Amino acid sequence: MDLMEAQQERMSKEKSETLERSDENTSSINSQMSPGDRIRMSSLNVYYGNSHVLKDLNLTIEDRKITVIMGPSGCGKSTLIRTLNRMNDTVHAFKLTGEIALDGINIYSKEVNPTLLKLRVGMVFQKPNPFPISIYDNVAFGPKIHKLSKNRAEMDEIVMQALKQAALWEEVKDRLKANALSLSGGQQQRLCIARALAVRPEILLLDEPASALDPGSTAKVQELMVELKKDLTLVLVTHNMQQAATVANKVAFLYNGSLVEVGQSPDIFENPQKKVTEDYISGRLT
């Protein structure tokens, strides 16, 4: 934790050189931000060509909470989470209207660099996608590119810290030079989490991170998420009800591209307000 804060501070000093453009951006600051919100989506619409994938979404993501987006497959949850760090930019015929504000800045505004955005908003994917290089190099990949360390010792520290945060350190500390592909699926996914954590994001997006894992690994990833929310803001996409119920602070239920219901965690499961939500939770809708 101290290390992380030190890092954070060092980087905020470094950044000062880079994008002191806040004045230009004030225009897009959403005055309705409540203090604890990190991300606010307002009238968000997403299209792929002619198909309307997300319809008029309004949702806020709170600081250091786990926000779970759930819904049946094809409802647009993956699209939603990928728009939060602009992973969809390169998708053919992708179009977005409305606004996604990160700390009051519209991340789709011209001033925001999509590459830098990803430093603040990290992402973990459905299938583990470690690079076919050593475990150490996987975690060090981001920090190396972004030159986050001055020397080897610092890099070792970053790698160790990230692996510890991802609860993988104990399992791999003796074989950091081994190829990442030699890890089990669950370990690979935690390695990907460590890789994402190593560049010190403030927000971590997890797109069904446990869908390809066995129950044991799933439980570990879940524990990890709860642990991580002490330091980070998490957004989780899942179709696993139990997982949602276990980790969520806030739940957004997405159906056919529309936000049907948003609620705090136990409430929405015990007392859903809408019929569709109830159907989904009770398993009548998949």
Add this chain to the structure above:
Amino acid sequence: MGETTHSLSDKRYRSISDSVYKIVTLALCSMSFVFIIILLIVLFHASLASIVVNGLRFFTTTTWNPAINSKVISVDGFSAMWGANYGMLVFFVGTLGSSILALLVGVPVGVGIALFISEFGPKRLDGPITLLLQLMAGIPSVIFGFWGILILSPWIRKFFAPALGKYLFFIPIFSGQVYSSGFLSSGFILALMIIPIIASISRDAMAQTPVLLKEGGRALGLTDWEISRKIVIPYARQGIIGGSILGLGRALGETMAVALVCGGADFLPKTMFYPINTLSAFIVTSLDSAFTDPSGMYVAALGELALVLLAITMIVNISARLLVSKGFLSNPENVVQV
């Protein structure tokens, strides 16, 4: 004959026709093997006189002197001209040198085009650029050569070579007399001819990079170029190398374009501005003079040149083929570089 169409004997007839068909097509299919064998036998037979008489001197000397005006003598049972010497070193050096220069220019350009198609450029340009590459690959070699005479060689003599000489004069290979045709024009024209091969094979290999890996890189905040350099190029490395070697094979054997722009030298080049000669260009331009040799040794020596050329290109092409098709991308180890 077709009376008992549904009898057993008819079935036998059918299976016989199938086996005949199979054997005939098998024979035709193995023609590729047969052709290669014939090729080797004929080449070896035709150049035997030169192999025996010229021996190692063929590979170690630079003088190609058929001595057609001297007298026919008999050496080791073959007739030869007294005082003749056949050394292929000038052509060998020219072939290797121009092909290497072609690779030095062609690989970065080809890979750049492949990157543009697969990574950087807009999707709607992919088809047109690929088609242009294919059409460019279809332009006859001799037309590239004609263009070389008309445009490329004069440009090199007037602008490019003097500029090189002006700024890089301290490097010995970029100094001295500038000839209009030679090393540079041959290398450049070959580069143009192999760029389509390198680009299209590299592009195919790059297209194999898993989207998941690229997205992993993008989610870590890599720029497009960093994704290409750290993930796509390492992943496609085998294909890029395979395509380059295939391009090398083509450059080594390329004949007409080089014949028109190489300058037809019979001495070793001292600088990049010198005229050169290559195995293929020399063979194609020497048939008439070969007929003037009463001993027949000249024709045999041309055969040995062809044999050497075949050997080099075969080695190159076989290694390219092993790289591109077998074991291609099968080994994920060392695929991504940090």
Add this chain to the structure above:
Amino acid sequence: MAQVETPQEKRKLVEIRGPRNFRSRVLTDKIAKTACLGVILVAFYPFADILYLFILNGVRSISWARLTENTVGGNSLGGGGLSNALEGSLFLIGLSALIVVPIGVFGGVYLAEFSNNNWISKVSRFTADILAGVPSIVLGYVGFSLLVLYFGWGFSAMAAAITLAVLMFPYILRTTELALRRVPESIREGALALGSNKTSIINRLTLRFALPGILTGVLLAISISVGETAPLIYTASFSNYATTQLFHSPVGYLTYMVFVFSQIPTSEAHALAYLASLLLVLIVLAINLASRVGLRRLTKPLESEG
């Protein structure tokens, strides 16, 4: 890491955090992308220039006499027309296609329909790839040594056509295999269920279905051989007169006109070389465009019917 409240703290987070090396990385990214666009222009400029140069000068050189008369002179002078070369080119292409198409197509039938990927087919594919990589001048020398000298055919249409046929063979073999493999298995099975034997299935059904793909391969091979010069110099030599004789009679062809007359610095010689270049470029581009479009269809995944 307290909750974001004061304006200063808010401002801090408003700035998108960037590491120190970021500007240079973005610059590198831009340079790399520009360089890739640049090399495309560098590579395609000569191609565009070639088209421009030869179409412009070729069209300027068009005249009735040049198109209908025979070549006058040879290595030293250069004049007259190129009708002998045009006819010779077509004659050689037609003859070599006649020889190679049956061999290549039915060889491809074995690879696709009978081989079950056995060792013979592997050797055949491998040697076909090797053959495709043999420099054409080497094929020319072999044709010269075996057909022109040893068989005693002299410089002749037959020697040249067989040499070209060997050059075209691997392309036709492999595209035929590719085309046949794309014929859906259901078609073969349907015919098999009706009691047809393999021979008639292949001849009546499979080959017919694969015909567009096979034609594509044949066209591609033809366009390659249209542009060949080196093997023909060694097997066909050149002739100022059109011929239909198969043996003992040299044949003219367009690429020779370009090769020789481009080196003769008279305007008449250059005009002939330009005109020959124009014809070659047009023929090759037309065939290539047609076959590439076909090939693209061939390699595209087959759409499911219905």
